[in-house]
Amino acid sequence: MECREIKKRLSAYLEKAVSPQQKALIDEHLKKCKGCRQDLADLKKTIKYVQRLEEVEPPPWLAQKVMARVREEAEQKPGILKKLFYPFHIKLPLEAIAVIFIAVGTLYIFKTMQPQMQLAKIPTETKEMAPAPVTAPKKEKPPVVDQERPAPARVGDQFMYEKKLETREQGSVGMAKAPAEIARQEEAAPAAASAYRDESGHRGLMSSKALSPRTAAVGKTKEVHFLVHVADLDTASRDIAETLRQLGGRAITTEPLKNRTVIDAEINVNKLQELTDQLHLIGDVQEKGSADKAAEGDVAVTIDVLKMQESR
Amino acid sequence: MKGKTKTRDDDLEYVSLCRQGDVDAFEALVRRHEKRMFNIAYRVVGNYDEASETVQDAFISAYKNIKGFKGEAKFSTWLYAICINLSRNRLKRLKSRQYREGRSLNDPITTPDGELLGDPPSSEPSVLDRLEARDIKQHVQGCINTLDAEFKEVIVLRDLQGFSYEEISAMLKVPEGTVKSRLFRGREALRACLKGVMGEC
Numbered sequence: 001m002e003c004r005e006i007k008k009r010l011s012a013y014l015e016k017a018v019s020p021q022q023k024a025l026i027d028e029h030l031k032k033c034k035g036c037r038q039d040l041a042d043l044k045k046t047i048k049y050v051q052r053l054e055e056v057e058p059p060p061w062l063a064q065k066v067m068a069r070v071r072e073e074a075e076q077k078p079g080i081l082k083k084l085f086y087p088f089h090i091k092l093p094l095e096a097i098a099v100i101f102i103a104v105g106t107l108y109i110f111k112t113m114q115p116q117m118q119l120a121k122i123p124t125e126t127k128e129m130a131p132a133p134v135t136a137p138k139k140e141k142p143p144v145v146d147q148e149r150p151a152p153a154r155v156g157d158q159f160m161y162e163k164k165l166e167t168r169e170q171g172s173v174g175m176a177k178a179p180a181e182i183a184r185q186e187e188a189a190p191a192a193a194s195a196y197r198d199e200s201g202h203r204g205l206m207s208s209k210a211l212s213p214r215t216a217a218v219g220k221t222k223e224v225h226f227l228v229h230v231a232d233l234d235t236a237s238r239d240i241a242e243t244l245r246q247l248g249g250r251a252i253t254t255e256p257l258k259n260r261t262v263i264d265a266e267i268n269v270n271k272l273q274e275l276t277d278q279l280h281l282i283g284d285v286q287e288k289g290s291a292d293k294a295a296e297g298d299v300a301v302t303i304d305v306l307k308m309q310e311s312r
Numbered sequence: 313m314k315g316k317t318k319t320r321d322d323d324l325e326y327v328s329l330c331r332q333g334d335v336d337a338f339e340a341l342v343r344r345h346e347k348r349m350f351n352i353a354y355r356v357v358g359n360y361d362e363a364s365e366t367v368q369d370a371f372i373s374a375y376k377n378i379k380g381f382k383g384e385a386k387f388s389t390w391l392y393a394i395c396i397n398l399s400r401n402r403l404k405r406l407k408s409r410q411y412r413e414g415r416s417l418n419d420p421i422t423t424p425d426g427e428l429l430g431d432p433p434s435s436e437p438s439v440l441d442r443l444e445a446r447d448i449k450q451h452v453q454g455c456i457n458t459l460d461a462e463f464k465e466v467i468v469l470r471d472l473q474g475f476s477y478e479e480i481s482a483m484l485k486v487p488e489g490t491v492k493s494r495l496f497r498g499r500e501a502l503r504a505c506l507k508g509v510m511g512e513c
Contacts (some may be wrong), residue, residue, distance in 0.1 A: 043503060056360070063346050238484075
């Protein structure tokens with residue numbers, strides 16, 4: 001083996017990192033070659049010098065500083081994790097609470113608004129319905145009125161009818177007022193007023209005549225009271241209100257109470273039977289006080305809609 | 313060897329604790345390895361302050377990537393590999409900075425060994441001997457500093473730290489044969505350097 005080859009392996013030879021055969025060859029060569037022996041000695045010395053380099057003490061604050069940074073890192077880490085995963089721990093319940101709150105709030109607002117909305121609807125609907133009931137009394141009354149009064153008077157007649165509605169609400173006191181008010185309406189209806197002023201006295205009589213059957217009827221049956229036991233309060237209430245409207249009921253008021261809805265309306269006495277029939281379809285009906293079938297005009301109807309479970 | 317096995321087991325225990333977020337377990341690992349880490353970094357980088365920065369970075373990097381430690385090698389091997397890598401990078405940066413800033417030929421290549429300055433006088437036989445010893449050490453470190461990074465690394469890891477070829481191979485991610493040849497060439501270069509500066513060797 002040449003010196004160059006030997007020198008290459010001296011480093012490994014020193015560390016006993018050569019095969020036994022190589023080691024034997026090198027040993028043999030070293031015995032003969034002074035130069036290689038010198039090289040080996042130099043190499044040993046070099047390694048020794050390097051190994052003699054002492055261990056250096058790290059700065060005493062090193063571990064502390066490292067740990068300070070690590071702790072900073074550790075605190076940041078959960079921060080990022082929190083941002084990523086907290087929605088599943090904290091935000092979700094918050095969101096859920098918000099959703100429930102909104103849902104309950106909406107439901108509550110809707111529930112409280114509903115009767116108002118119905119009330120708000122009713123006047124417009126009754127106005128639309130108004131012509132229908134108006135024609136009914138007109139057909140009945142004209143035989144008395146029309147004979148004496150030509151066509152223009154109908155305007156006054158309508159006014160009178162509307163006034164009657166008002167006065168009836170005021171009861172017997174309103175009745176006393178009625179003639180005076182009719183007189184005033186004549187002024188409001190110029191055509192009628194100028195042409196038939198002389199008839200005013202008679203008309204006053206006529207008006208009281210026209211009112212008298214109704215007054216009598218009201219006197220007998222101020223109101224008809226129904227007790228309706230139903231399963232579904234809301235639906236039944238709506239159905240009853242609708243039925244009342246269809247039957248020409250006026251001034252329908254729905255008062256929702258707990259487990260109970262009170263519906264007030266005015267309905268032509270002729271429609272009362274039909275109403276009773278309809279109510280039987282909706283629920284169990286108990287009738288308190290019956291209208292005078294012979295009577296004419298309107299009758300006040302109070303329908304107490306009761307929830308069936310509560311009533312039992 | 314027994315001691316090494318024990319260390320390894322202890323490391324793994326702390327590593328698994330650390331993975332569960334136990335910062336104190338990591339502190340135990342830091343305290344256990346800081347000296348060796350620092351010495352590797354110091355000998356490779358050749359500057360005390362730069363070495364301490366490097367070691368800090370290495371520990372932080374290890375902490376951040378501890379989940380990436382698969383346990384294929386020893387934890388210490390994995391840790392020192394990070395240290396070697398960061399030391400190499402820092403050295404590269406320092407050299408390019410020195411190159412940019414310009415460097416006088418008169419500037420000392422070596423970094424004074426602070427430890428020797430602090431030695432009590434009584435620990436050395438004579439002033440001359442002490443000076444000589446200090447001189448030699450400075451020269452040795454100076455010569456190590458002149459070596460190319462790849463030779464420097466194997467010399468530091470093998471001759472200074474005494475790691476096995478296998479461990480060095482794992483740390484540097486090069487075959488053992490490469491470690492051997494690098495070591496031979498590194499030692500040759502070092503010998504030549506020392507001969508030049510000390511007139512002997």
